[in-house]
Amino acid sequence: MLAVRHADIDLPTGSTDPGLNAAGRARAEALGRAVRSAGVGAVFHSEFARTQQTVAPSATALGLAPQLTPSAEVFARDALSGDLGAVVLVAGHSDTIPSILAALGATPAPAIGEREFDNLFVLTAPAGDGAHLLHLRYGSG
Numbered sequence: 001m002l003a004v005r006h007a008d009i010d011l012p013t014g015s016t017d018p019g020l021n022a023a024g025r026a027r028a029e030a031l032g033r034a035v036r037s038a039g040v041g042a043v044f045h046s047e048f049a050r051t052q053q054t055v056a057p058s059a060t061a062l063g064l065a066p067q068l069t070p071s072a073e074v075f076a077r078d079a080l081s082g083d084l085g086a087v088v089l090v091a092g093h094s095d096t097i098p099s100i101l102a103a104l105g106a107t108p109a110p111a112i113g114e115r116e117f118d119n120l121f122v123l124t125a126p127a128g129d130g131a132h133l134l135h136l137r138y139g140s141g
Contacts, residue, residue, distance in 0.1 A: 001104060001122070002090070006046075006048070008027055008117040024117065026140070029139075031055070032061045041086060043089045044088065045090070046068070046069055075090070076100065094116070104123055106131050118137045118140075
């Protein structure tokens with residue numbers, strides 16, 4: 001499981017649904033390069049443009065149609081059952097990514113600051129061994 005908060009937007013936002021700024025578009029391209037050979041079989045985003053724009057280069061590079069992320073509980077159930085494939089990429093928000101990771105067994109769930117756009121969380125859940133969370137950084141804003 002690969003999880004990111006959406007890429008860079010201008011703060012404070014002048015809209016309830018801001019798109020990515022130039023740095024965010026560059027970071028989204030960097031994400032696409034980073035996950036190209038990771039074996040991603042499904043890509044998820046929220047209903048907001050900034051998450052859709054964050055995963056668009058990845059989905060294009062992988063030839064996948066991005067999907068709307070269900071609730072954290074449903075997403076975790078489907079991911080842990082293997083229904084979503086071995087590797088999943090999800091872009092969310094500073095409040096939804098920690099919830100998703102917690103539902104998948106990451107403890108403690110990470111906190112994401114308002115101005116943090118470069119977190120890349122890699123969560124593995126080996127059978128019977130609990131979840132392991134690796135916190136990386138990607139791209140440059």
